[in-house]
Amino acid sequence: MSSTRRDFLKRSMALAAAAAVTNPADLFARQTGNIFKSKSKSPGPDKMVLTFKPFEARMKHVFTISGSSRSTTPIVLTQISYQGYTGYGEASMPPYLGESTASVMDFLRRVDLSQFSSPFQMEEILTYVDSITTNNTAAKCAVDIALHDLCGKLMGQPWWKIWGWTNQDLISTCATVGLALTPDGSLDKPKIREKTKETLEFNLIKVKLGNSEEVDKGMITTIREVTDLPIFIDANQGWPEKGYALEMIEWLAERGVEMIEQPMPRLLLDEAAWLRDRSPLPIMADEACQRLSDVRNLHGAYDGINIKLMKCTGMREAREMISVAKALNMRLMMGCMTETSCAISAAAQFASQLEWADLDGNWLIANDVFSGMKVVDGYITLEDKPGIGVEPL
Amino acid sequence: MSSTRRDFLKRSMALAAAAAVTNPADLFARQTGNIFKSKSKSPGPDKMVLTFKPFEARMKHVFTISGSSRSTTPIVLTQISYQGYTGYGEASMPPYLGESTASVMDFLRRVDLSQFSSPFQMEEILTYVDSITTNNTAAKCAVDIALHDLCGKLMGQPWWKIWGWTNQDLISTCATVGLALTPDGSLDKPKIREKTKETLEFNLIKVKLGNSEEVDKGMITTIREVTDLPIFIDANQGWPEKGYALEMIEWLAERGVEMIEQPMPRLLLDEAAWLRDRSPLPIMADEACQRLSDVRNLHGAYDGINIKLMKCTGMREAREMISVAKALNMRLMMGCMTETSCAISAAAQFASQLEWADLDGNWLIANDVFSGMKVVDGYITLEDKPGIGVEPL
Numbered sequence: 001m002s003s004t005r006r007d008f009l010k011r012s013m014a015l016a017a018a019a020a021v022t023n024p025a026d027l028f029a030r031q032t033g034n035i036f037k038s039k040s041k042s043p044g045p046d047k048m049v050l051t052f053k054p055f056e057a058r059m060k061h062v063f064t065i066s067g068s069s070r071s072t073t074p075i076v077l078t079q080i081s082y083q084g085y086t087g088y089g090e091a092s093m094p095p096y097l098g099e100s101t102a103s104v105m106d107f108l109r110r111v112d113l114s115q116f117s118s119p120f121q122m123e124e125i126l127t128y129v130d131s132i133t134t135n136n137t138a139a140k141c142a143v144d145i146a147l148h149d150l151c152g153k154l155m156g157q158p159w160w161k162i163w164g165w166t167n168q169d170l171i172s173t174c175a176t177v178g179l180a181l182t183p184d185g186s187l188d189k190p191k192i193r194e195k196t197k198e199t200l201e202f203n204l205i206k207v208k209l210g211n212s213e214e215v216d217k218g219m220i221t222t223i224r225e226v227t228d229l230p231i232f233i234d235a236n237q238g239w240p241e242k243g244y245a246l247e248m249i250e251w252l253a254e255r256g257v258e259m260i261e262q263p264m265p266r267l268l269l270d271e272a273a274w275l276r277d278r279s280p281l282p283i284m285a286d287e288a289c290q291r292l293s294d295v296r297n298l299h300g301a302y303d304g305i306n307i308k309l310m311k312c313t314g315m316r317e318a319r320e321m322i323s324v325a326k327a328l329n330m331r332l333m334m335g336c337m338t339e340t341s342c343a344i345s346a347a348a349q350f351a352s353q354l355e356w357a358d359l360d361g362n363w364l365i366a367n368d369v370f371s372g373m374k375v376v377d378g379y380i381t382l383e384d385k386p387g388i389g390v391e392p393l
Numbered sequence: 394m395s396s397t398r399r400d401f402l403k404r405s406m407a408l409a410a411a412a413a414v415t416n417p418a419d420l421f422a423r424q425t426g427n428i429f430k431s432k433s434k435s436p437g438p439d440k441m442v443l444t445f446k447p448f449e450a451r452m453k454h455v456f457t458i459s460g461s462s463r464s465t466t467p468i469v470l471t472q473i474s475y476q477g478y479t480g481y482g483e484a485s486m487p488p489y490l491g492e493s494t495a496s497v498m499d500f501l502r503r504v505d506l507s508q509f510s511s512p513f514q515m516e517e518i519l520t521y522v523d524s525i526t527t528n529n530t531a532a533k534c535a536v537d538i539a540l541h542d543l544c545g546k547l548m549g550q551p552w553w554k555i556w557g558w559t560n561q562d563l564i565s566t567c568a569t570v571g572l573a574l575t576p577d578g579s580l581d582k583p584k585i586r587e588k589t590k591e592t593l594e595f596n597l598i599k600v601k602l603g604n605s606e607e608v609d610k611g612m613i614t615t616i617r618e619v620t621d622l623p624i625f626i627d628a629n630q631g632w633p634e635k636g637y638a639l640e641m642i643e644w645l646a647e648r649g650v651e652m653i654e655q656p657m658p659r660l661l662l663d664e665a666a667w668l669r670d671r672s673p674l675p676i677m678a679d680e681a682c683q684r685l686s687d688v689r690n691l692h693g694a695y696d697g698i699n700i701k702l703m704k705c706t707g708m709r710e711a712r713e714m715i716s717v718a719k720a721l722n723m724r725l726m727m728g729c730m731t732e733t734s735c736a737i738s739a740a741a742q743f744a745s746q747l748e749w750a751d752l753d754g755n756w757l758i759a760n761d762v763f764s765g766m767k768v769v770d771g772y773i774t775l776e777d778k779p780g781i782g783v784e785p786l
Contacts, residue, residue, distance in 0.1 A: 120550070122557025123745075155548040155555070157513070162548070162555060164515025164709065296720055316557065323716035327689055352516075 048113040048150075050143065052078045054101045057092070057338050057365045061178060061195065070095070073338035076104045076139070077369070080146040082119050087150025088370065088390055089346075091142035092310050092337035092361070099138045107132065107139035119150050126316050137290070137313050138337075144314025145346045145388065152387030159315065159349040160382055167382040170351040173359040173375055174206040174232060175199035177223060179215070187218040196226040203378035205231045206358055209248075210238015216248065220255055232356060234261040237287055242271045246278055253280040259333075259356060261306055262286035272301040284333055284356075292317050295324045304331025304355070309347050310339075322353050336361035345372030346388045351380045369393055441506040441543075443536065445471045447494045450485070450731050450758040454571060454588065463488070466731035469497045469532070470762070473539040475512050480543025481763065481783055482739075484535035485703050485730035485754070492531045500525065500532035512543050519709050530683070530706050531730075537707025538739045538781065545780030552708065552742040553775055560775040563744040566752040566768055567599040567625060568592035570616060572608070580611040589619040596771035598624045599751055602641075603631015609641065613648055625749060627654040630680055635664045639671055646673040652726075652749060654699055655679040665694040677726055677749075685710050688717045697724025697748070702740055703732075715746050729754035738765030739781045744773045762786050 055075040062071045078089035093099040110132055116125050129143050152159050160167055177199055180191035199205055205223065209216040216238075223231065233252060239245035245263040252260070259282050264271055266288035276283050282303040289298055289305040291312050298305060305325055307318050318334075325332055333356035334347050341362040348359055357380060362368050372390035374381050383389055448468040455464045471482035486492040503525050509518050522536050545552050553560055570592055573584035592598055600616065602609040609631075616624065626645060632638035638656040645653070652675050657664055659681035669676050675696040682691055682698040684705050691698060698718055700711050711727075718725055725747050727740050732754035740752050750773060755761050765783035767774050776782055 118554075120554045120557065121559060124559065126557075151557075155550055157548055161511075161513045164513065164519075164544075166514060166517060292720060320716050320720065323713050324720040327685060327713065327717040 046083060046117070048080050048082045048116065048119055050078065050080050050108065050111055050113050050146070052076050052105065052108045052142070054105065055340075055369065057340065058367050059338060059364055060366050061364070073365075074101045075338075075340065076101060076108070076142060077340075077342070078108065078142040078146045080113065080119065080143075080150050082150055083154075085150055085153045087119075087146040087148070087153065087387060088342050088392070089142040089144065089146030089149065090340055090343040091138040092339045092343060093138055094337050097138060097310065097337070099136060103136065104139040104142065107136045108142065111143055119147055119154065122147060122151065122316060126314070130313060138310040140313040141309050141343070144316055145309065145343060148315045148346065149387035149390070156386050158382065158385055158387065158389050159346075160352065161384070163319065163349070165349075165352040167352070167384065170348075170380040170382065171354060171357055172203040172378045173357040173380050174204040175202040175360050175363065176206045176208065176358070177219075179208060179211065179219065181215075187215050187222065189218070189222045192219060192222040193226050196223045200227060200229070201378060202360075202375070203229060204356075205229050206234060206360075207231055208234045208236060210235040213248075217251070220252065220257070224255060228256055231255075231257045232259040232261070233257055233263075234286060234358075235263040237262050237265045239263045240265050240268070242268075242275050245275055249275075249279050249281055249283075257281060259284060261333075262288060269297070269301045276301060276303060282331055284331065286335065292320050292324065295321055295330070296328065299328045299330060302330070304333065306333045306335045306358070307350075308335045308337070309343060310337050315346055315349065318347075318350060322350065326353075331355050333357060334359060338364055340365065340368050341370040341372040342388070342390050345370070345382075345390045348373035348380050348382055349388060351382065439476060439510070441509065441512055442474045443471065443501065443504055443506050443539070444474070445469050445498065445501045445535070447498065448733075448762065450733065451760050452731060452757055453759050454757070466758075467494045468731075468733065469494060469501070469535055470733075470735070471501065471535040471539045473506065473512065473536075473543050475543055476547070478543055478546045480512075480539040480541070480546065480780060481735050481785070482535045482537065482539030482542065483733055483736040484531035485732045485736060486531055487730050490531060490703065490730075492529060496529065497532040497535065500529045501535065504536055512540055512547065515540060515544065515709060519707070523706060531703040533706040534702050534736070537709055538702065538736060541708045541739065542780035542783070549779050551775065551778055551780065551782050552739075553745065554777070556712065556742070558742075558745040560745070560777065563741075563773040563775065564747060564750055565596040565771045566750040566773050567597040568595040568753050568756065569599045569601065569751070570612075572601060572604065572612065574608075580608050580615065582611070582615045585612060585615040586619050589616045593620060593622070594771060595753075595768070596622060597749075598622050599627060599753075600624055601627045601629060603628040606641075610644070613645065613650070617648060621649055624648075624650045625652040625654070626650055626656075627679060627751075628656040630655050630658045632656045633658050633661070635661075635668050638668055642668075642672050642674055642676075650674060652677060654726075654728075655681060662690070662694045669694060669696060675724055677724065679728065685713050685717065688714055688723070689721065692721045692723060695723070697726065699726045699728045699751070700743075701728045701730070702736055703730050708739055708742065711740075711743060715743065719746075724748050726750060727752060731757055733758065733761050734763040734765040735781070735783050738763070738775075738783045741766035741773050741775055742781060744775065 055077050057073045057075050074093045076091045080087045091104045177195045180188040182188045261284045284304045284306050285298045285302040286306040332354050335358040339361035344362040370390040448470050450466045450468050467486045469484045473480045484497045570588045573581040575581045654677045677697045677699050678691045678695040679699040700714050726749035728751040734755040737755040763783040
């Protein structure tokens with residue numbers, strides 16, 4: 001770890017501690033909501049204890065998608081302790097998801113794990129967690145990941161192995177080349193070229209489109225000046241007119257683009273089916289696919305789904321989504337938010353089941369607090385370490 | 394264990410040994426197909442070794458379904474050894490499935506597990522096993538169960554726990570009251586009453602119908618002379634005319650019957666949908682549901698599916714079928730063949746996910762060779778033992 005990074009970490013951990021609790025020695029707020037009280041209670045070793053703290057992920061670059069820019073992402077880190085083992089989890093809250101540090105902390109304070117005798121009661125525990133509120137999928141995910149990490153550690157195996165999968169010959173993850181505009185709103189081509197060059201250690205580039213035709217096409221032609229790596233597109237619902245969407249997809253197909261995420265608004269299912277029938281490229285549901293119950297409704301309208309742990313409440317529901325999508329012959333990818341290596345490593349457990357992976361969330365941040373899934377020559381690599389295979393840095 | 398049962402066991406084990414190998418000390422034939430050669434090879438402890446032997450399950454009662462009777466069922470018992478652990482499995486071959494001891498042994502001799510470095514490579518191993526032939530689902534299942542038992546033991550946990558489920562408050566299994574006819578082909582009512590009394594330790598009775606109207610209705614009225622326990626019906630495709638099937642179901646619904654399996658021939662999907670729309674009772678697919686790929690095709694035509702390990706190739710595919718059926722809001726049950734407590738305990742891992750269970754295969758045989766899932770007051774009980782939780786008797 002570089003000394004700069006170490007400094008960042010120290011600083012962010014200290015900030016997080018100050019934000020969460022008065023005593024920096026107690027980094028994690030207990031689920032009772034009152035950390036002072038919880039100290040006098042000493043939960044038996046056979047009881048699960050959930051703790052959590054806020055963390056601010058700082059991005060290497062300002063991140064722009066159609067409509068917004070930001071340089072940090074609020075995160076809440078979770079831990080579940082049980083019988084001397086600790087499972088780690090995480091909620092990431094990009095603003096468009098509608099969650100905040102406050103909403104996640106509020107949710108986690110309501111989670112009472114003391115009513116369960118074993119972390120292996122995953123179905124019961126996570127059904128209960130899901131029932132607490134209607135939304136808060138990222139907060140739910142933070143419990144789910146920590147619980148999986150814990151149970152995997154109790155079994156001494158990583159989840160890719162428990163699920164009978166492999167860590168050999170995994171696919172590449174893409175790197176995202178973000179939009180860059182000059183102050184007058186036109187494309188900042190030198191900046192795009194520079195960003196593209198930074199992704200050349202990867203084998204696959206993701207580009208977020210859905211802006212004006214000029215900006216969208218300019219992004220692709222500028223990237224193509226630098227590299228002929230395969231590209232996939234996330235249009236973020238940006239092409240509401242199906243004829244235009246089809247023209248754009250045909251134009252992109254001639255420029256080494258191999259897949260399109262969410263070209264049209266998520267509720268336009270008939271139009272999505274129309275487009276899919278005509279598209280030369282596979283079309284994946286992103287915003288249209290949040291949870292397990294969405295999968296069967298998307299069958300026929302999309303070629304496949306993009307699963308994101310923060311949207312589907314975590315690894316358990318994601319595992320079910322994989323089963324259902326496969327049974328419906330739908331193609332599979334996983335994506336992420338800006339996340340530390342904790343949530344990214346949780347998602348990477350699924351890598352062997354995917355056709356595409358967009359798991360560069362940890363690569364995009366400057367102050368990661370975990371080591372875990374590593375990208376080597378652009379490929380996802382997973383070690384044979386229990387749970388989600390992470391260690392705090 | 395009663396001394397009678399012990400004698401049965403001794404005798405059957407000796408017979409099995411004599412059938413499988415010349416030297417009774419070596420009960421299991423190695424996968425090389427030549428047990429003499431395999432003795433000089435000593436496989437490293439990190440290689441999986443598959444062994445198997447035939448076994449004849451003797452039934453407590455002659456077993457009659459529409460069209461055939463029998464008093465024994467051929468079985469092949471399997472073991473996979475690895476790093477000092479042993480996983481147990483089983484293939485059961487009732488004649489109507491089209492497998493025999495010879496076909497299963499032939500299949501198992503072709504299974505080469507030495508090419509895999511770890512039993513945790515379940516997806517790869519079982520995809521390979523499935524690819525060896527088109528059918529042989531029971532033989533495939535015998536490998537699948539042994540592999541699950543082995544991996545569960547390596548993780549130190551039962552599969553119901555690994556899958557995040559529970560062993561608390563499990564459902565009842567039914568007991569089957571088989572058909573009994575007098576030599577002139579009419580219903581043997583005293584025998585039916587006697588058989589019914591033997592099931593009174595259970596909470597649910599299964600009756601196989603699909604004979605003449607007189608015999609079918611006679612079975613139910615005779616059973617109702619003895620008990621008002623809830624009944625479910627397996628019609629074994631016996632009512633090919635949908636109007637008749639509906640009349641029978643309406644008649645049965647008035648007599649405490651709560652569910653019907655496979656009233657009509659399995660290929661008649663439109664008729665099944667017609668019947669389902671009108672039936673006062675839920676209708677489950679049995680013969681119509683063999684493997685994972687069948688599930689989505691049955692959606693709409695049946696209320697749910699009956700999963701049987703011997704038909705779907707084992708626990709891994711059954712686990713997927715559960716996910717898909719749930720996502721399609723289909724109801725779930727599991728059934729079995731005549732099986733020892735080995736395969737029955739494998740199926741019982743799923744008990745918490747089912748609405749009905751027909752897992753009395755081990756109760757029907759006189760010479761069980763494993764202890765495992767127990768029925769207590771009619772309810773399935775599962776201990777917290779690794780793998781499928783069985784021990785050889």
